[in-house]
Amino acid sequence: MAPWIDLPYEIRDVTPEEDKIIKKCLIGYTKPFVKCGKNGYVMPAAFRKYAETIYNLEVRPDDIWVITFPRSGTTWTQEMVWLIENDLDFKAAKEKPLYARFPMLETTVQIPRVAFELIKANFMNLAYFQGLSNAVRNPSWKTIAETPSPRFIKTHLPLSLLPPKLLSTAKVIYVARDPRDVAVSYYYLHKMILKSLMRANFCHFWEAFRRDLLPWTPIVAHTNEAWENRHNPNLHFMFYEDMIKDLPKEIRAVCKFLDRKYSADKIEQLADYLSFNSLRKNKNVNNTTGKNGDVQFLRKGEAGGWKTHFDDKMKLQAEEFLSIRLRGLDLSYPSFPLYETECSHL
Ligand code: A3P
Numbered sequence: 001m002a003p004w005i006d007l008p009y010e011i012r013d014v015t016p017e018e019d020k021i022i023k024k025c026l027i028g029y030t031k032p033f034v035k036c037g038k039n040g041y042v043m044p045a046a047f048r049k050y051a052e053t054i055y056n057l058e059v060r061p062d063d064i065w066v067i068t069f070p071r072s073g074t075t076w077t078q079e080m081v082w083l084i085e086n087d088l089d090f091k092a093a094k095e096k097p098l099y100a101r102f103p104m105l106e107t108t109v110q111i112p113r114v115a116f117e118l119i120k121a122n123f124m125n126l127a128y129f130q131g132l133s134n135a136v137r138n139p140s141w142k143t144i145a146e147t148p149s150p151r152f153i154k155t156h157l158p159l160s161l162l163p164p165k166l167l168s169t170a171k172v173i174y175v176a177r178d179p180r181d182v183a184v185s186y187y188y189l190h191k192m193i194l195k196s197l198m199r200a201n202f203c204h205f206w207e208a209f210r211r212d213l214l215p216w217t218p219i220v221a222h223t224n225e226a227w228e229n230r231h232n233p234n235l236h237f238m239f240y241e242d243m244i245k246d247l248p249k250e251i252r253a254v255c256k257f258l259d260r261k262y263s264a265d266k267i268e269q270l271a272d273y274l275s276f277n278s279l280r281k282n283k284n285v286n287n288t289t290g291k292n293g294d295v296q297f298l299r300k301g302e303a304g305g306w307k308t309h310f311d312d313k314m315k316l317q318a319e320e321f322l323s324i325r326l327r328g329l330d331l332s333y334p335s336f337p338l339y340e341t342e343c344s345h346l
Pocket residue numbers: 068069070071072073074075076181184185186188274275276277279297298299300301302305
């Protein structure tokens with residue numbers, strides 16, 4: 001066993017004012033949220049207790065990790081990666097929900113027991129959303145530590161909060177998405193989960209998002225950590241927008257990264273299976289909590305949909321948000337190229 005490493009970063013409470021902004025958007029959290037490390041990643045209070053255990057999780061050379069900021073196309077990529085690694089066994093993929101084949105590392109800190117009980121009392125079907133009920137009983141990282149190889153691991157944690165040997169040991173795929181579309185999609189995820197309990201409207205949510213005050217934010221720093229490692233042979237970086245543009249091309253790139261070979265026909269077959277309309281009907285992947293007609297986990301599946309949710313003021317705020325956060329970084333988004341930053345009014 002590798003020697004235990006003390007947490008090399010600090011965890012501090014957010015300010016009471018920040019906590020108020022966060023709690024306007026989320027419910028069931030009693031303790032103050034925390035900020036982690038020099039980038040100040042926001043997490044529920046429970047993370048303080050478990051951060052070191054997560055940091056010390058033993059990484060295996062045959063692990064495959066998918067890392068994203070929430071709502072960036074994680075599920076889409078997980079299903080793709082799982083199938084590529086499992087000889088395109090569509091039948092096996094239908095036998096088990098994706099969250100069980102490809103579990104999330106930090107599910108247990110995501111929703112505290114109080115929030116879980118509240119949600120469960122109101123929406124029974126949510127109790128089974130992405131394995132939450134199991135993760136409330138058994139810590140998700142413990143289950144993952146006991147899972148036989150080869151393991152598939154999903155996480156929304158940024159690289160700096162993950163085991164330091166991750167990139168030198170396992171294969172990692174990072175997916176990034178335009179933060180404006182992420183903000184909209186993240187809002188609807190909470191609407192889907194909380195339904196009538198959701199107090200925040202999109203304006204509140206956007207306010208918290210642009211102040212980097214929602215769980216797993218700041219999004220740009222999160223993505224930049226992976227971007228800076230994009231030349232590492234164990235990291236494959238991709239954009240959601242490129243998957244929308246040419247899915248077979250992105251599948252081929254992932255196959256190359258994972259050293260798997262499939263014929264052009266097989267790649268087409270996988271792309272069809274992974275299309276938005278097909279995945280939306282797939283109950284093992286689209287683990288929606290509502291009825292037909294309600295907001296779905298796989299909601300719109302488009303790039304640029306944010307434009308219909310942002311008024312003129314919010315559009316300017318978004319441009320300012322992106323320009324400032326990207327300033328001095330090598331990272332830029334395909335949908336927010338560098339020249340926009342240079343042309344900004346700032
Ligand atoms: P929208 O809410 O904008 O529709 P995650 O899995 O990280 O939570 O990301 C969810 C987002 O990815 C949702 O975005 C969802 O619709 C989108 N998505 C999932 N599968 C997709 C697919 N096959 N094609 C396009 N978008 C997809």
